[in-house]
Amino acid sequence: xxxxxxxxxxxxxxxxxxxxxxxxxxxxxxxxxxxxxxxxxxxxxxxxxxxxxxxxxxxxxxxxxxxxxxxxxxxxxxxxxxxxxxxxxxxxxxxxxxxxxxxxxxxxxxxxx
Amino acid sequence: xxxxxxxxxxxxxxxxxxxxxxxxxxxxxxxxxxxxxxxxxxxxxxxxxxxxxxxxxxxxxxxxxxxxxxxxxxxxxxxxxxxxxxxxxxxxxxxxxxxxxxxxxxxxxxxxx
Numbered sequence: 001x002x003x004x005x006x007x008x009x010x011x012x013x014x015x016x017x018x019x020x021x022x023x024x025x026x027x028x029x030x031x032x033x034x035x036x037x038x039x040x041x042x043x044x045x046x047x048x049x050x051x052x053x054x055x056x057x058x059x060x061x062x063x064x065x066x067x068x069x070x071x072x073x074x075x076x077x078x079x080x081x082x083x084x085x086x087x088x089x090x091x092x093x094x095x096x097x098x099x100x101x102x103x104x105x106x107x108x109x110x111x112x113x
Numbered sequence: 114x115x116x117x118x119x120x121x122x123x124x125x126x127x128x129x130x131x132x133x134x135x136x137x138x139x140x141x142x143x144x145x146x147x148x149x150x151x152x153x154x155x156x157x158x159x160x161x162x163x164x165x166x167x168x169x170x171x172x173x174x175x176x177x178x179x180x181x182x183x184x185x186x187x188x189x190x191x192x193x194x195x196x197x198x199x200x201x202x203x204x205x206x207x208x209x210x211x212x213x214x215x216x217x218x219x220x221x222x223x224x225x226x
Contacts, residue, residue, distance in 0.1 A: 040122070042202055042217055042218045043157070043202065043214075043216040045213060058213070099206075099211050100145045100162070102159070104156030106154070106156050107156050
């Protein structure tokens with residue numbers, strides 16, 4: 001089955017620790033995205049990548065980092081500099097010709113205490 | 114100017130009724146307006162989308178109405194069913210910005226049997 005895999009579904013970390021969220025897709029999509037979802041605030045774009053080895057900051061990139069070494073993978077690191085990291089994180093992908101038609105993974109719920 | 118304002122925050126409809134969700138925007142550079150449907154614990158899924166050169170688009174029980182002069186668009190769900198109970202997000206994309214969707218705050222729809 002083609003799709004986007006995010007793991008783990010639930011993640012717990014202590015404050016001050018960096019944590020990396022996994023996102024893998026087998027849709028052969030060129031572009032990938034990371035969003036953060038908080039109650040009542042919709043989805044906010046953290047980072048996006050149009051092609052391997054290239055990525056751009058979204059609207060709320062501070063405290064986050066990404067890499068895009070392979071087409072299939074776009075991991076997100078939540079660093080200790082992110083002041084309020086507890087949230088639901090969503091990864092998405094799209095073909096280059098239709099970047100607005102994004103396909104989302106099931107999400108990872110991160111809780112930092 | 115990048116915001117998309119969505120209302121209502123929550124909506125309760127009886128089975129068979131019409132659900133209406135509204136969105137408004139300011140940025141005239143937006144050129145693509147998708148709606149996403151999200152079930153609890155899942156990632157959003159593209160439901161239907163419209164471009165500003167079309168005033169209405171219908172797919173099954175789902176219709177987008179678009180008013181370019183008022184900078185508003187809405188989702189109508191006809192004959193609402195309990196299975197439609199989900200969170201709905203409107204979004205918009207500026208034509209100059211690859212893949213950068215701006216999402217509304219979301220509407221939690223509950224359809225009572």
